[in-house]
Every structure is written in structure tokens, then in C-alpha cells.
Amino acid sequence: MTRMLASVWALLLGIVLIMLGNGMHFTLMGLRGGIEEFSAAELSIVTSGYFLGFLTGARFTPVLIQRVGHVRVFAALGSFMSAALIAFTLWAEPWSWTVLRIIIGFCMSGIYVVAESWLNNATTNENRGKMLSVYMIAQTLGIIGAQGLLTLGDAANAALFIGASILVSISFAPILLSVQPAPPVQLAKPGNLRNLFTASPLGTIGIFLLGSIYASQSGMGAVFGTEIGLSANQIALFVAMLFGGALLLQVPIGWLSDRLDRRKVICGAAFLGAVSCGLGWLAQSPPDWLFPDPLIPLMGAAFFAGGTTTPLYALLLAYTNDNVPAEEMPAISGGLVFTFGLGAIIGPLGMGFAMDALGPFAFWIVLGGTFAIIALYAFYRMSQRQAVPASETDAYVNLVPTASAVAVEDAANWAAENAEAEEAVG
DSSP, X not given: OHHHHHHHHHHHHHHHHHHHHHHHHHHHHHHHHHHTTOOHHHHHHHHHHHHHHHHHHHHHHHXXXXXXXXXXXXXXXXXXXXXXXXXXXXXXXXXXXXHHHHHHHHHHHHHHHHHHHHHXXXXXXXXXXXXXXXXXXXXXXXHHHHHHXXXXXXXXXXXXXXXXXXXXXXXXXXXXXXXXOOOOOOOOOXXXXXXXXXXXXXXXXXXXXXXXXHHHHHHHHHHHHHHTTOOHHHHHHHHHHHHHHHHHHHHHHHHHHTTSXXXXXXHHHHHHHHHHHHXXXXXXXXXXXXXXXXXXXXXXXXXXXXXXXXXXXXXXXXXXXXXXXXXXXXXXXXXXXXXXXXXXXXXHXXXXXXXXXXXXXXXXXXXXXXXXXXHHHXXXXXXXXXXXXXXXXXXXXXXXXXXXXXXXXXXXXXXXXXXXXXXXHO
């Protein structure tokens, strides 16, 4: 393990620094947007812009890499992202923020493709599962740490935006100065959505709905906090709880995933997410005898709602891989990433308009309702198809929802090969 980390420490350090900058800017959108008196609907469009750029970047970055190489693409995307972060303070208008968010989303998607290609090239099949888990932890710790940095400044001025830009700029130094060029990226085109749905209805519908949940949590969580009057420090804690739960809940959910019918685990995790959203909704007028401080149910709801989202993503990927032939995995992986991206674009739009129409606590109604749909559909699918025996399923791999098709395909192949190896030994 030590030798493995020593070979990729620069890449992991760079990822942590990038996520510090990116995590700061996500929360800053809600904080500064409240100061500029943007509506929830306007900020939802800004949020969706990021995921539109992210989906576009996933499609075109491999083409750019094949033309000019990893290093040039990586450096160019980092430069554009750093510049865009500073530009937020120059034009405080919803339309300009949306354009900048599209640019940042495109850049981040490309950065993930390049970084995950290097990561894949630096590992072997024996340690790939552990490396992907470490990579997930590095990303999540970066986002959580970013919320702590937000408490050091004031969103009303440019300092925090400049700080995020600096973090992104310096993150590329350890990577570009130490990582060897990786082989050209060759991603299979996403499979036809109809074929994807035929292969795994639950995986397709679940990934789409989960995309809307993840984008709404990460993009609209700070907006929710601003609209209910939380302080900047409380909002930072709230967003940190959304991502912190994933670090702890991945382990028990992953353990269950390798031992039970995955549809039952998906149903249970989604149900837990829905119940936690009910707790968040209750926070608008909590009974004093139960919650003397309304922050308690809010933070608890964030911990469990956010904590079930990332494991659900990995669960749905694993379940889909269980039901498709190995030769179809590249196209299926690309299709799942594309489907997740569509949900991530649409979800915040519905969330923003719901919050404008029903009030800020519609945040929990929309999230809880979406979790409930996933749970109910998983329950329904259990009556439509026989379960794959646990002994024949691929291994569960920790993956964050922001993973590119490179990591998703890599994880699918590793899980399948690992399962075959365990079956041969058994």
C-alpha cells in the first residue's frame, strides 16, 4: 500500500487541491448569490450550467487529448478554470455566472478524464480497487476541507474566489512536474439509452434520478442554507455534512452490497435517504422536546441524505455491471455517465423552481421524493427479475458520482476480473 501511494502521491495531492478550489466555488455560488439577491430559480440555472459543461467535457476531452496530449490539455483546462473562478466577481449576473459555470464544468470533467487516465496507468489490477477507494477519499476530503476554508473569508468580496483560483492553479504543479504521460484515452461511445434500459432498467432510471439528487445537493445546498438564514459558517458545515456522510456510510453499504441482493440494498439506502429528508423538512418547526436546536435535525439530515447518495451511485453501477456481458461494459459505462449527467442538468432546475414556488424547505421535499421513487422502483424490479446470486456478482468499488467514464469503466473491469479470480480460487 505504501509503495502504491508513493507512486501517485503527487496526483492525489493535486486532486485534493483541485477539490479544495472546486468545493469552495460550489458553496460560494449559494453564499454570494444570496448577497446578490439571486432567486433560487436563477441559481438553479447556474448550477445546471456546471453539469452541462461537465457532460460536454466528458464527450470532447478525449478528442482533445488524442490531438495534443494529456499534459497540454491538463494545463489548458487548469488555466481556463482558474481564470473563470476569478471572473465570478467581475460580472455578478445570472447569465454570466451560468457561462462561467459551463466553462468550469467542462474543465473539471476534462481534468477528471486526464487524472483518472494517469491513475489507471500507474496501477495494476491487484491494487486498482484500493487505489480507486483512495482516489474517492482524496476527492471527498478536498470538498469537506473546502468548507473549512470558507470560514476564513467573506463571500461579499473577491478574496475567497481568488483563494479558490490560487488553489486550482497550484494544484497542477505537483502533477505536471512528476506524472509521466499516460497512453492516449480511448473511450467507447456511450451505448444507446434504449439498450442501456433494456440491459438494466433499475440502473438506468436509478442513475438518472441520482444525478438529479447529487447535483441538487451539491449545487443547491448552500442556496437552501442562505434562504433559511443560516450563517456562512453554518452553511459551510451543512455542505460538509452532505459529503462527510459518504466517507462513513460507504463501508457498511459496500459490505452489504457484496452479500445481499443489491436491489434490496439499493432500496434500503434510498429509503434511508428519503427518511433523512423527512428529518430535514421537520427542521423548519421541530418539536422543542425532541430538538431544542433546529440545527441538529438539519445537520443529521444532511449527513444521511448526502451519505447515501455516493454509495447509491456505486451500488447502481455495480448492479448494472452484474447484468451486462463484459464486452458491453465500455459502452454501458459511458451510457451510465451520460445518463447521470442528464439527471444532473435537469435536477437543479426542478429544485430551484420548487423552492421559489413552495419555499426553501421544498429542498427536502424534492430530494425525499426522488429518493422514494428510487426505493419504490427498486422494490418493483425485485418482482420482475431473478436476483443474481451474491457469489456471482462483481465486487463493489467505491466511486464518487463525479467520476469520469475512464474510472467507471476501469472500476467495472477490475470488479469483473476480481470476481472471476475469487471464483477460480473458490
